[in-house]
Each structure stands twice: as C-alpha cells, then as structure tokens.
Amino acid sequence: xxxxxxxxxxxxxxxxxxxxxxxxxxxxxxxxxxxxxxxxxxxxxxxxxxxxxxxxxxxxxxxxxxxxxxxxxxxxxxxxxxxxxxxxxxxxxxxxxxxxxxxxxxxxxxxxxxxxxxxxxxxxxxxxxxxxxxxxxxxxxxxxxxxxxxxxxxxxxxxxxxxxxxxxxxxxxxxxxxxxxxxxxxxxxxxxxxxxxxxxxxxxxxxxxxxxxxxxxxxxxxxxxxxxxxxxxxxxxxxxxxxxxxxxxxxxxxxxxxxxxxxxxxxxxxxxxxxxxxxxxxxxxxxxxxxxxxxxxxxxxxxxxxxxxxxxxxxxxxxxxxxxxxxxxxxxxxxxxxxxxxxxxxxxxxxxxxxxxxxxxx
Numbered sequence: 001x002x003x004x005x006x007x008x009x010x011x012x013x014x015x016x017x018x019x020x021x022x023x024x025x026x027x028x029x030x031x032x033x034x035x036x037x038x039x040x041x042x043x044x045x046x047x048x049x050x051x052x053x054x055x056x057x058x059x060x061x062x063x064x065x066x067x068x069x070x071x072x073x074x075x076x077x078x079x080x081x082x083x084x085x086x087x088x089x090x091x092x093x094x095x096x097x098x099x100x101x102x103x104x105x106x107x108x109x110x111x112x113x114x115x116x117x118x119x120x121x122x123x124x125x126x127x128x129x130x131x132x133x134x135x136x137x138x139x140x141x142x143x144x145x146x147x148x149x150x151x152x153x154x155x156x157x158x159x160x161x162x163x164x165x166x167x168x169x170x171x172x173x174x175x176x177x178x179x180x181x182x183x184x185x186x187x188x189x190x191x192x193x194x195x196x197x198x199x200x201x202x203x204x205x206x207x208x209x210x211x212x213x214x215x216x217x218x219x220x221x222x223x224x225x226x227x228x229x230x231x232x233x234x235x236x237x238x239x240x241x242x243x244x245x246x247x248x249x250x251x252x253x254x255x256x257x258x259x260x261x262x263x264x265x266x267x268x269x270x271x272x273x274x275x276x277x278x279x280x281x282x283x284x285x286x287x288x289x290x291x292x293x294x295x296x297x298x299x300x301x302x303x304x305x306x307x308x309x310x311x312x313x314x315x316x317x318x319x320x321x322x323x324x325x326x327x328x329x330x331x332x333x334x335x336x337x338x339x340x341x342x343x344x345x346x347x348x349x350x351x352x353x354x355x356x357x358x359x360x361x362x
C-alpha cells in the first residue's frame with residue numbers, strides 16, 4: 001500500500017467522497033467525534049461530508065440537540081452525536097481531569113470551587129435555560145467566583161467533564177451552555193470494555209487506514225487501553241515499513257476517475273485525526289498548513305494531497321475566498337477548485353467570489 005492509496009481510502013472512509021448519510025446526527029456518529037474549536041469550520045466539516053447540506057440544516061440539528069459540542073478526549077472541543085455523549089464522557093473524562101491539575105493549581109481552582117461552580121450552573125441553567133459565556137460571567141460574579149485569567153474556560157471545561165453542562169442552542173449567532181441532562185436524556189450504558197471497543201470501532205471505520213499511534217493521539221487513551229480496545233475489534237491490517245495500518249472495508253466506493261478536489265476546513269479530521277500526516281501533507285509544506293502552536297489552517301486537497309491554503313471573508317450576501325497554492329495547477333483543477341468554492345457559498349446561502357492569491361514562483 002502506498003501513501004497515495006492511504007489518502008484515497010481515508011477520503012472515502014471519512015465520507016469526503018461517496019457519502020451516503022442523510023442526517024447530521026448519523027454523519028457525526030459515523031465519525032465518532034469531530035474536533036470543533038472553530039465552530040464555523042466544523043459545520044463545514046460536516047457539510048462537505050453530506051451532499052446538498054447547508055449551514056442551516058446543521059444549525060437545526062445542533063439547536064435541537066441531535067449533535068452536541070463539548071470537551072472530550074485530548075481534551076478539546078468536539079462534536080458528537082447526542083446518543084454517544086454519556087458513554088464517551090464516562091470513558092474519557094477520568095483520563096482528562098488529572099491533566100488539568102497543574103494549571104488548576106496556578107489558577108487557584110480546587111475541588112471546593114468546582115463544586116460551587118457546578119451548583120451555581122445547575123441553578124441558573126435549570127428548566128431549559130441557556131446562557132452565553134458573557135451571561136455566565138455575570139452569574140459567577142454574583143457568587144464571587146473569579147473568571148479572569150482563563151478561569152472561566154477551566155470552570156466550564158470541568159463542568160462539561162463532570163457531565164453538568166454541554167452546548168445549548170444558538171442565541172442568534174452566539175454559542176450558549178445548557179444542562180446536559182436537559183439537552184440529552186440519559187443514554188445507553190456501556191461497560192468500560194464495551195466503550196473501549198466502540199470507540200476503536202468508530203475511529204477505524206471512519207479514519208482507516210490508521211495506526212495504533214494515530215488512535216492513541218485521536219482518543220487520548222493510554223497506549224495500554226488503546227491496545228486493549230484494538231484487541232477487541234476485528235479489522236484487517238497491513239504492514240508498511242515498521243508501521244501497521246488497520247483497515248476497514250466499509251464504504252469502499254470505486255473512484256470516479258475525475259479529479260478529487262476539496263476545500264477542507266480548519267482542524268478537519270482528514271489531517272488532525274492522525275499523528276503521521278505524510279499521506280496527505282508533504283513534510284516541506286507542514287509548517288504552512290499547521291502553525292508551530294498547533295493551528296490547523298483550511299487547506300486545498302487535490303487528489304488526496306494538500307496543495308495549498310484557502311481563507312474566507314464573509315459578508316452579508318457574499319463569501320470571498322482567496323487561495324494560496326503550493327504548486328502550479330492545470331485549468332481542469334482550477335475549474336474544480338472554483339466549483340468547490342461555489343459549493344461552499346451555497347452551503348452558506350451566499351454568492352461566492354474566488355481569488356487566486358498566489359502561485360509558487362517557477
């Protein structure tokens with residue numbers, strides 16, 4: 001198996017091409033979890049995997065609580081299907097909390113403060129209430145809990161890990177918090193071994209070919225737990241050099257023969273879901289696509305390879321897209337990139353204006 005074949009299989013298994021999913025919840029469930037600190041971008045990550053979807057469709061699923069945005073795994077923001085949030089939290093939260101202790105000590109946050117914070121949140125968010133971060137700051141002020149110096153983020157992160165809060169419906173365009181128990185009825189209960197196996201199954205079905213090291217990175221599990229999870233699933237494997245890649249045969253659609261062109265959002269699972277990204281991203285371009293402090297930029301994907309960056313400037317009725325290319329493209333590929341920019345505009349219900357900012361010097 002070559003790096004190019006790995007990229008092609010990942011495109012199909014990640015539903016970037018050939019997706020048959022009709023609902024947002026089903027797609028997010030298939031992916032297991034989707035990194036989501038940039039909310040606008042993760043909506044496009046869902047949208048590009050669902051033919052004919054729109055931002056409005058995804059917002060509706062989000063507002064109705066079919067998908068939830070919360071902290072899981074590494075930890076960072078993730079989108080998960082509502083049906084999965086309880087068992088995922090039970091599996092991953094105990095792993096995350098100890099990682100926060102050093103910073104908690106610096107911020108003078110202890111278990112008494114977290115308990116007081118959670119009680120306050122349960123009170124002010126009762127009966128289906130949802131509040132923005134700005135509104136919550138005022139509530140914290142009333143009970144004399146400091147929120148400066150990034151304390152608010154830690155207070156809310158802990159409340160998410162404790163299963164107290166999660167994402168609430170949007171207020172206009174502002175994100176909110178709600179009580180998890182109000183947004184999602186108690187879900188299915190899995191034993192720890194069942195949860196390990198389920199998480200591994202979701203990851204390798206949607207992200208394969210992938211290695212044990214990739215799964216450890218994505219899940220935040222210990223190597224011991226990750227190995228245990230993989231021992232409980234039945235996928236085939238192939239050795240490439242010193243690495244073993246695990247494979248799933250699900251959704252193995254036949255390539256169309258046409259150029260495979262996509263505008264991937266920032267933090268898309270196609271890149272961030274792996275530790276070794278050479279199948280899609282040449283080492284020479286790594287620092288262009290991923291900053292030194294770990295910011296994953298929106299990229300142009302051509303036949304499985306990252307060949308440039310794109311950025312957007314959204315106006316009332318227009319989205320302006322600028323592209324910056326790492327290599328010269330022929331007219332067929334440029335036309336396909338233009339079609340993909342139009343597709344993104346349709347997703348936002350806006351007209352699109354595409355500008356090719358630069359090509360590399362020859």
